[in-house]
Amino acid sequence: MSQALSSSNGRINLEQQRKRAKELLLRLKSAGAAAAPTLSDAQWQIARELGFPSWPKLKAHVDAVDFAARHPGFEASDEARTTHWRCGNDIAHSLGIAGFKGRFRMLIDPLCMGPVQDLPAAQYEADRSRYISQAFAMDEQEVARRHADEYAHLEQLGRAGHSVLWCEADAYDQLFLMRALAGLDHVPERLELIEVDRIPGVQRFIGIGQLAPEVLAWLWPQRRRVDADMLGLARQAWLAYCDRSPVKLAELARGSHTSLPFLAPALRRQLQELPGVRDGLSLTERLSLQYVGEAGPIPFGRVFAELMGKREPLPYLGDMMFHALMRPLIDGAPALLFESEVQLPWPQRPLALTALGRQVLEGKAYWPDHATQERWIGGTCIRPGQPHWMIDEALVPVWRG
Template sequence: MRYATACHDGRINLEQQRKRAKELLRQLKAADPQAWQAMRTHSLASTPAEVRLADAQCLIARELGFASWPKLKAHLDAVAFAARQPNFRADDEAATLHLRCGNDISHTLRLAGFQGEFHSFIDPLVMGPVPDLPLPEYLAVRSEFVAATFAMNASDVLAGSQREYALLERLHEYSRVVLWCEADAYDQLFLIRVLAGAQQLPERFELIEIDRVPGVERFIGIGQLAPDLLAWLWPQRRVLGTAAISLARQAWSAYSSADPRVWAELAQAETPALPLLGPALRRQLQELPGIHDGLSLTERLSLGLVAEREQPTFGLVFAQLMSRAEPLPYLGDMMFHALLRPLLDSATPLLREEHPELPWPKRPLQLTELGREVLAGRRYWLDCDAPERWVGGVRLRAGEPHWCIDDQMRPMLRG
């Protein structure tokens, strides 16, 4: 049982936490066993006679991710200061370009007082072919995939992609470019794509990236944060130097290669110039077929969630994946739906959906007999009629030799 009140958008109500601490103190004084189990987990006071309000406050703070109650208060003071800092607006010049792998924070940035330009780079590089091709051919391949996958107009998608990549050639026209990223593969691939594609660097090239926010129990993305938390993040940006640019170019070359072995080596290495890149590359490597079942990790986790319940809905499976099963959440709902369609639409499906007349999130799902066999590792998905798919520059086709990963996430050729 948690005694702190967690938040979703990063805003912690100190008065609410004070009330929680006083209630917790009453429970501790009454020798409540659950409260005392939590206290002993954090090595705090040992008996009801000894316990003080400071002990209860310390437990609340630690459950929110802080070492102590004063550290919690200091964080809240820093957030409040950032939100009212009189020099804040002046520091974010109109000539600043804010670049993000989506449009989820542009409105919140404006609410927080940012005044630069806001642009999105939304190519979902975690999905579909990412081949090593000259840019015009690459954009044609990516646009065709995105249009077909999300039922969009191909010419509109291509035009949008051309605008996004043209911006990379103009970054030097801005006095400052700031990239906003989190730790997942969607964001980190966006990061290395931008850094690798930048032709001339701006005068100031900076990065804001986070993998957690104090008080947020399950941090998924910057888009969930309140405006004052974005203001708090602003002073934490850091300069992107030559080491980061060099690493990004190396990582992008590895990810877009048809041979994943260099990618796997980078994924296992330390990446101090871009510290969140290594874990993201490792997670994305797990989208290659597993050696025992031929499934990506997303497919395996999703089939497992369907197996847990009696005909769970598409939407429930997605919610469970994002809230507890996925180790590094990166999918939007439409991306999740697109990734699971091949398991439904194959000539040898692993999943079956009921009531197709309903919106897809409300359709019940169940495993087919083949789905149960594959999930158990008794059949291999790419030995069946699995649809073609790509992970980065790696093409996967049923019945043909292909790359997969073993239990230590080492790439190996199969077939």
Template sequence: MPAITPSRQHGRVDLPALRKRAKHLLKALRLGQAEPERAQLLSLGRPGPAYQLADSQWLVAREAGFSSWPKLKAHADALDFAARHPGFAHADEAQVQHWRCGNDIEHSLRTAGLRGAFHMLVDPLAMGPVPALEAPAYHRVRCAYIQQAFGLGEAAVQQRQAQEYAALARIDGDSEVVLWCEADAYDQLFLVRLLAGLPALPKRLELIETARVPGVERFIGIGQLAPDVLAWLWPQRRPLGEGALALAREVWAAYTAADPGRWAQLARVQHLPLPLLGPALARQLQELPGVQDGLGLTERLTLRVLAQRGECPAGKVFGQLMLRDDPLPYLGDLMFHALIRPLIDGPQPLLIEGQAEYWGQRPLQLTRLGEQVLAGQAYWLDHQAPLRWVGGVRLASGEGHWAVEADGTLHWR
């Protein structure tokens, strides 16, 4: 049965199309033309051939990511209701500040009928140095990294950072704030940074966060969702209190520290105020050098894709990481490009990059050293690897550094 690609990508459920698919599948089952689907039904004690529409509807629901047709229909009805009833919005929603780690949902929020002010904090805290410094020095470090990593102009970066953090500083006890997040490290670190920067609890502080959306095959982020799905998420927001602020301050101090020990401890704990935080911290911890190869997890997964596929365009490697290989993907395409540059440009590179105008079309292949590092026969930081940071942890070739096992255990090398 063909994959139900549209709804599995943006979350909108086309119920009439799914009903039509179920009818076509029922006909195929009765004609003996849908063997894989028949085998599924056989495993449930439905050998046929007298199949009913309920059988094919169950198969279609499973294909769409639901456990049953009634659950699929209930979800579709909820989305439809949210889209057709603009009264879902709070009476004073116009006073709300919507905060997000990028501008990927601003247009969709407007389309869905939300009218409050939209603010961003797009500093990619999952990359580059995030040291424990006072504000002026910290901002200089972050601006310098963003300029270098993404090839941006100094004035533009400094202006954007100044505007975003100035807006953050204006949040006070009378503010009404709603935060939009998903489960990955990019979003969860944005959440921690914002909450840790609040001097006091605002009058209204609410969080919309999710790790999955029913019907979406590979949920990566709320930016991929249709406006009516954002409308469906809106009533699911929940209030945050002083416990969330205290937790955020503790996590921020741990993430910016030169010693990741406390960070590793926090990554193993279920945090009730912010339940998606622990897994994101654990995933980000894996960006420290692995004890066997010296690679962060994203670097290792990149080399592994190329070892499996051979020479491959960078954009296809990125697509495989996002859609299949990364357990909790957090990178945008430009972030991925910036992350792999040191593997290409270092004095002893792990990757060779071919020619093409757009970076995503440039073919990548492993060097001999890349093959050895991936196999654990060489250690990346022993081969003049460029300086790298993960949070507040500095990783320099030829110097003692922290390394991590797959289970999160830390070692000093």
């Protein structure tokens, strides 16, 4: 299905789809089909292209979104005194446009990157602040102040009255959800979760931030109470993620967890950031090198767009996160990628494979044998030249001595 056939923000214009169905009917008739096509046939095909089993199902969804936008029912649910939690500020503006009046809080610590260990709060926040300031070239004191504020509010989640966590299915969001729930010592009376991995009519769902305000209003009634099973699973997963060994995490990732159904797929994706047994690359690195090898020299920003738009199986990175993950491949000595025209903003700088980059991509060299920077996946550290954990094609951790 072409992007033109799909909404990117979840808002489907029914009149536009009716017009497309009529145009399709004319094309079908001109093609001289054996059986005379009808408007119903064309409408069915349009609905199928948008991911619906029938035209009535498509129309019912559009009507439901329109109704939610006109009758959000926020007051009846005490939304004005609700705190909305998100792992970023991407929906803050859209919530306001949709008519939400509650307070907005966020935790933007990218837990899918850098060291994440089970440490006392002060040391944990110091480690995270140090990593983020280095990875994103930010002032460490400013990062520390922001973290102190965000984590202080998060610690109050269990006593904060009505709170709602907005999450999608990728590793960035699921790790935020794990962290938020694992920090609770009891099940709050009024903590709810909105969790989504796809939106009807959206061809490639990247995240909640891409959705129209009306669609956020449609999602609101779909929230569910956080319960003891969710808390227990989150605590178990958080400790496994913080462990030096990824073995327990891999065991959880192989399971099926009805209380948090998107957790295991997100953990499976995060395990793929461990070095692959063949080349030592994470999946993010491998997909990026493959595209540069096919299309390079190619602008840095185009590589990110290709990854998020097509190749990444469970998109979770922002552009600055992607840039930070790629720097060790560029700045290492030796390097896997050559970056030219460095006077330009980084998204415009062309990238090309080095000789070592091609060797690694072909499995003729192993990247951690040449890397100069350590890499963390949760509590698992990959130090250059030292024994470390890898991941095989079956997502089973393997020790490389």
